[in-house]
Amino acid sequence: MTEEQAKELLQKYLDQQANPEEEKKVEEWYATLQAKDVLVSAKQKAAIGEQMLLRLKAAMYEKPKYNKVLKLQTFYKIAAAVLVMVTLGLAIWKISSQVKPAGNQVTASTGATERKRIILPDGSVVLLGPSAKLSYPKVFASNSRHIALKEGEAFFDIAHQENRPFTVHTTTGVDIKVLGTSFKVKSYQASKQLEIAVVTGKVAVSNKKGKLATLVRNDSLTYDKNDGIAAIHKIKATVFVEFAFDGASLNQVIAKLQYVYSIKILLNDSALGNLKTTASFNSRQSPEEILDIICSLHHLKFNGSKSHKTFNIYR
CATH class of the missing domain: 2.60.120.1440 (Jelly Rolls)
Incomplete structure (x- = not known):
């Protein structure tokens, strides 16, 4: 049974138009769902709670067809049915979210x-x-x-x-x-x-x-x-990732680049490691291209080995 079919059946139950077999099915759902430990977020619970309250209020103030006063038995049946809908809604949310x-x-x-x-x-x-x-x-x-x-x-x-x-x-x-x-x-x-x-x-x-x-x-x-x-x-990379620095020290930038590209970057002056860098890069870029940008920001220079695996940064 789809979620839409389940909602239709529950609505029939609410409207007291369900046949005995359909009523039995709804009540079995309720008994089963009541026993389950259903986990949802506070936001979801609040949304369902509000919907339930509105339905109950509507049931309480609805004009009856035969009596001016809504019979208590009918009210309880509607309340129970709403509770079934709420409980089933929790279960549906749990299944559809697929993060359990x-x-x-x-x-x-x-x-x-x-x-x-x-x-x-x-x-x-x-x-x-x-x-x-x-x-x-x-x-x-x-x-x-x-x-x-x-x-x-x-x-x-x-x-x-x-x-x-x-x-x-x-x-x-x-x-x-x-x-x-x-x-x-x-x-x-x-x-x-x-x-x-x-x-x-x-x-x-x-x-x-x-x-x-x-x-x-x-x-x-x-x-x-x-x-x-x-x-x-x-392989030739078909997926690229972004990595950004917001006021990071040059030492932090170097540590990230070394790991991203599996390279070694050396500073000829340890004081350079304190320079702050704010920039965004993409793994599509080569290490040389990124180092060129960083060095331009700080008025530095760099050179690399023939294997392109080791780089030196200097003034």
Whole structure:
């Protein structure tokens, strides 16, 4: 039965037009839903409460067809029916929201054509693709962050916290460990392969037997679930992330750039690290382009190694 059909049936019950079989179905719903522990936000409860109050008031002051005074029995029946609607509404909200707290864990899922943006407790962002399911704690531990991608495809933009590693667990037994980066994971139970693509930063991929690989920007790993073999290849990034600095010190900017691009940046004068920077960048830009902008802001210069992996900033 669809939500619309359920509403129609409940309205018939309210209007006392339901047949005995329909009345029985509504009352069974009520008995079942009453026993369930349904969790909704305070805002949702308030909205439902207001609707319930309006319906009850309307029932109390409605002009009766046969008597001037609304019979108490009829009022109670309407009140009970409204309560059924409210309780069912809570259940429908719980199902349709598809973000369900259970104890310390929260489960988020998407439909076959749905995409969803999830903000984790640490500020990290997860973009869930269609038919995906993600589980994460309401509050992360003080020294680690663990979540589980149980099905589907998801893009992760992880908040950088050096002392609190972030790990994504998958149903294949493959784990992805990061400190702060952005990457995509595709893990469907019906597929024999798991795929990981790193957009920025660095991740360590492992299974129960040990470490499989360390991936950096534009690296992609394909893992065969059947034989446990991983293959790595380079990709051209199709997803880009923004990173902004609002009055951050040059030391903070450097720390972020080093992790995003897996590079080393050195200052020839430690005092330069206190310079403040306000700017926004995109991972589409190269490290050289970003360093050129930063150095222009502070009237500095930089040079890089032949491998483009080490850079020096100086006056």
